[in-house]
Amino acid sequence: MSEAREFKYIGQRTIRPDGYDKVTGRANYGADLSLPGMIWGKILRSPYAHARILNIDTSKAEAHPDVMAVATYQDFPHVSSETFQGGEAPTDLLDLAKNILADDKVLYHGHAIAAIAARTESAAEAALSLIKIDYEVLPPVMDVADAMKPESPVLHDDMFTQGLEETPDTPSNIASRMELKKGDIEAGFAQAEVVVERDYYTPTVHQGYIEPHATTVSIDEDGQAMVWCSTQGHFDVRASTAKLLNMELGKIKVVAAEIGGGFGGKTTVYLEPVALILSKKSGRPVKMIMTRDEVFRASGPGSATRSRVKIGAKKDGTITAMQAKLCFEAGGFKGSPMGPGCMTVFTPYDVENMYIEGYDVVVNKPKVAAYRAPGAPQAEFAAEMALNELADKLGIDPIEFRLKNAARKGTQTVYGPKLKAVGLVECLEAAKNSPHYKAALGENQGRGLAAGFWFNIGGQSSVIINMNPDGTGTIIEGSPDIGGSRASMQLMAAETLGIPASNLRPVVADTEHLAYNQTTGGSRTTFATGMAVIEAAQDVVNQLKERAAAVWNVTSEQVEWVDGVAINTAGEEKLTAAEICKGAERTGGQISGTANINARGAGPSFAVHICDVEVDKETGKVDVVRYTAIQDAGKAIHPSYVEGQYQGGASQGIGWALNEEYIYNEDGIMENAGFLDYRIPLASDLPMIDTVIVEVPNPFHPFGVRGVGETGIVPPLAAVATAVSNAIGVRMTDLPCSPPRVLKAIQDAG
Amino acid sequence: MTKTHVTTSINGEPVEFLCEPGDTLLNVLRNELQMTGTKEGCGSGDCGACSVTVDGRLVCSCLVLGVEAQGAEIGTVEGIESKDKLHTIQQKFLEHAALQCGICTPGLIVSTKALLEENPNPTEEEARYYLAGNLCRCTGYDKIIRAVMDSAEVMRGEA
C-alpha cells in the first residue's frame, strides 16, 4: 500500500540496462540468430480472398533436389476444437491450426497453405511454385455490414451464432452476440432532453511494428525443440506449439529474442509451429522470416468496426442513457475483441442506464490479433465522438461535461465490478488546467478532447532473484521487454532491497529457467511482473535478515532492514547486503528469492488527450500542431518509459485517425501492403507530444503501479477526429480522416 | 551461379566477401558478414531500419547491391562507437529514453550521425524532415528528436 512516499530509487530516470546493446546494434532480435546447418522456410499463400481448397499436390516440390521439407495442414497431428490460453485471449485450437496452415478453405488473400524448406531463401521461394493447388473460388465478403446480411456468402458452414436466445440452425458469419446492460435504457432515454445518435466507422489497421515476425528453430533426435522467436509471450508460444504439434511442454524450449515491437500482434503464433515441422522433417535448423508484405497480409491486424451510439442527457449535462451497437470484424476466423469493446465503451462514465450490444463477425480478411487495448479504441471512438457532439448541442465545455458524469471510486461498471480508486477526474482536471487547453487557436485550426479507459490485467508471473557473493544480484524474469520494462524491474527490486539499481541485473529468461509467465500484454508487466519482483526481493530481504540474525544470535524479528543494511535492534551491529552475501556459504548457502504469483488487483488507467489540428481547406490535409496526453499511471516507476508509452499510444492513435487503413480491391486483395502506402506517422508528421503523468495510486500494488501501455491509444481517435470536425465545421464519423474524406466533408457541406 | 568477390571497407576496416550479383548490401551485411546490427523492416526503402552510409552518403542498404560495395567505404551502426566508448548520439539516445523496442534505433543512430555531419545546427523541423525516412512505431519521435537536438548541442560544444 503506498501513501505519498519518498522513494529512493523509484522515479529515477536511469539508463535502461539493455540499452547499450540496443544503441550499438548488438541486441539480438528475432531474425538475428543463425545456426550451423540452418536452412530457410518460406510459405505458399492463397491468391484468393475466399476459396475452397479442392486439392493440394506437393509431389513435384517433394521431388525437387533443392527442397528439403514440405509442410501442410496434414502435418498437424489430430487437432480438435479446444479453447486454451494461447495468448491474451482464449484461443480456439482448431482455428489457430487452420489459420497457420489452411485446411479445406482459404479465408483471406495471403492465407498460408503450405511451406517449403530449402538451403537458401531464394531456393525456398522459387520452389513454392512447384506446389499445385486446385481452388474453387468463392465470392469474398469484405465488410462487416455485408457479412451480417442474411444473403451474404458464408465463410464457415459450421458457424451458428452464439449468444442469441435461440441458436439459429442456418450458419451465418456472425460468430457471436453479446449484451451488457444496467438500469433501464428506455427509462433513461425517456428522461433525456437532448439525444445524439450516430453511426461510426473505423477501418482495418495494423499494429505496424517495424520488426517482421521471425523465428529460428531446431529439434534434436530426442524430439527436444528449441524455438528462438520474436514474441510478446514465449511461454504461450510454447503452449500453442505444444498443443498444435502434440508435444509435451518440457520438450520445447522457447527463447524470447529482443522484440522489435508487438502491440498485441505478437501474442499468437504464425511461423513457429511450421518451422518446427520443417525442421523435424529435414533434420536441420530452420529459419523463417515474414516479409513486410506478408506481415500486412497475413499476420493479425486490428478489427474494422461499424458502430451505432446513442446517448441522451438532460439540459444540465447529466447523462441519462448510453446505448451502443458495436459490430466488429474478426477476419477469417471468429475472435474479434468485441467483448472488451463492449466492456470499455462507456466505462469512463457513471451513468445508471446502459445497453450495449456487440457482434463478432467473420469476413475475408486476416484473422485479427490484439492491438493495444483491443476493442477499446474502436468502441470508445464512437462514444467519445457522440459525447463531444452532445456537449456541443448542450453548449457545455467537453471537460465540464465529462467531469459531471465521470466514473470514480465506487462507480458500478456495466460489466460487473465496481471501480476502486481511479484517476479520471484527476486527468480531466489536469486537462482543464493545462497550458494547452488554455491556448488560443489559429486560423483553420480546431481542438478536440477525448477520454479513454482500459482495465489492465494482472496474471501469472514467475521471478527468481539470485544474490551473488559480492552483494550484486540477478533478477530473472519472464516478461519479454517491449518498452524498457527491465529498467523498472531494476528499480522496484532496488527499492525493496535497498541497494543501488545498478547492482541488480535484470534478465528475461527462456521457458526452461522459470515457471510459466503470462504474455507481455494487457499492460501487465510493470504491475504483475513488478509485483513478483517485489515479492522475490522481499523474500531475499527476509533471508538476508535471517542470516544476519543467525550471525548475531538473535531472532529475525529483532533485525530491521533499512537502506540495504541489516540492523540488530537488540544490539548495535549492522551488516550490509554485500557482507551477508559474502558470508552466505557459512550461514547456510547462497541466497535466492522466488515468487510465483497470479497478480490480482490490476488498476485501470484512465486518460484524457487534447489535440489541435490545422486543416488545409483546399486539399483536406490535416496537420497535428499540438498534442497533450494526460494519463493516470498510479505510480511511475521510470517516468521516461511511462511518458514513452503515452507518446507511442498517441502516435498510433493519430495514425489510426488520420491516414491508416487497409485498402482492398474488389477481389478482396489488399492494395497497400507496405509502409509506402500504409501510412504510419513520420517524424515530420508529428509535433512534440506533451505528457502529464497523473498518479492516483493503485491500492493493490506495493508501489501503487497501474499498467499504462494500452490506454494511451484510446483517446486519440476521437481527439483527432473531433479536432478536425471543429476545424472544418463538419462532423466526421468515419476514420481515417484522410485528405480526400476531409475535403469531401468540406465540399458536401458547401 | 558464380558469386562475385567483393573487396570493400566497412567502418574503416578492410572486408572481403562473396555474394550473388542480385544480393542487396543489407543481405550481405546480415547473412554473409553476420553484422546483424543493421535491421530489415521492409526491404523496400520505406522504413530506414537498414540505414547505412556508402562513401559518406546516407542510404537504405536494402536498395544497394552488395557488388556496389566494391571499393567503397561502408558505415554501419557497429562503427558508430569508438573502441568501447559510446558516441555522443548513442549516449543521448539512452539518456533521453529515445528507444522502446529498439529495432529502429540502429538506423536512427546512423541517420542522426549523417544529419549532424551535414548540418551541425539543425532546427527541430530540419531534424524531423531529415529523419522522416526512419520509421518508429513505439516512441512517437518526441524523445528521439530531443536526443538528436541535445546531441547536436553537445557535438557543437565539443567541436
Add this chain to the structure above:
Amino acid sequence: MVSVVYEAPETVQDAVTLLVNADLKATVMAGGTDLIIQMRDLVTESRLVVDLKKIPGMMQATITEKGLQLGPSMCCAEITSRDDIKALYPGLVESAYLIGSTQIQGRASVGGNLCNSSPAADTIPALFVTGAQCLIIGPDGERTVAVEDFVTGVGQNCLGKGELLRLITIAKPAANTSDAYLRFIPRTEMDIAVAGAGVSVTLDDEGVCTAARVAIGAVAPTALLVPEAAEALIGTKLDESALQAAGQASSAASSPITDRRGTVEYRRHVVGVLTKRAAAIAAQRVRGDKA
C-alpha cells in the same frame, strides 16, 4: 532459378554494347531505388543489370553560360546541395528533393526517375517546365529528344533496345524567370505524389507574365504540359482570377484514375490547387530576386 548478372562499364560505348548484345533481359541502373524493388518482385526473370554510375559524366553536373548539363545518375541529395543549380532551377531542385526520404535521395536520380517513367514521378513535370532536352546514345548513334516526348506511357519511354539516357541539358532560363514544383501527399514526406504541378513563369518589369509553362503529374498516364494553363497566366499579373483559371485548366487537362493513393475527383481538384500555388510561388521567386 533466377540469376542476375551485374556489369559496371566505364564507357558509354561499353554500356551500349552490353545492352545491345544482352540475351537476358537487360536493364540499366542508376540509384537502383526502383530497379532493386522490381528485381525482388520478379522472382522468375533472370536479368542483366548495367550499372551506369562509373561512366564519366553520369554522376556530375556542370553549369555553363548555356545552362545546365545534368548527369542522369547523379543522386538527388547531391543535386539539392548544389546552390548553383537551385538558383537557376529551384522548381527542379525541389522536385528532386521531394523524392522519398533522405536515404532514397542518397541514391535516386533525376535520370532514373525519368527513365522509370512512372505517371507519378516528381521530377518529370519539373523537367517539362524547364524545357529540358534528353541526349540519348545507342547503337545507331546519338539523338536528342525534348523531355516532354521522352515518356510515352505508363512505365514506358522512347528508349529503344541498346539505348541509354546520356545527359539532360537545360537551357539557361531567360531573365526574370523562375519555377516551382509542388506535389500533394497525405503525410509530410515519403509518399508517392497524389498529384503534382510544375510551373515556370517569366515576368516583365511591371510584373506581367510574358511566358509560362505548366506541367502536371500523377493525374494522367504520363506527365502533361498544359498550354491552356500557361495561356491563362500569360499577359496577367498572376492575380487571383488568373491563378484560378490556370488551376481550372490543369484540372480540365487531367485524366486521373482512382487507386490506393487518390480518387479521380480528388486528384482532379488538387492538381488545380497545386497549379495555382506553384504559379504563385514561381512568381514570388521572380519578384523576390528583384526586390
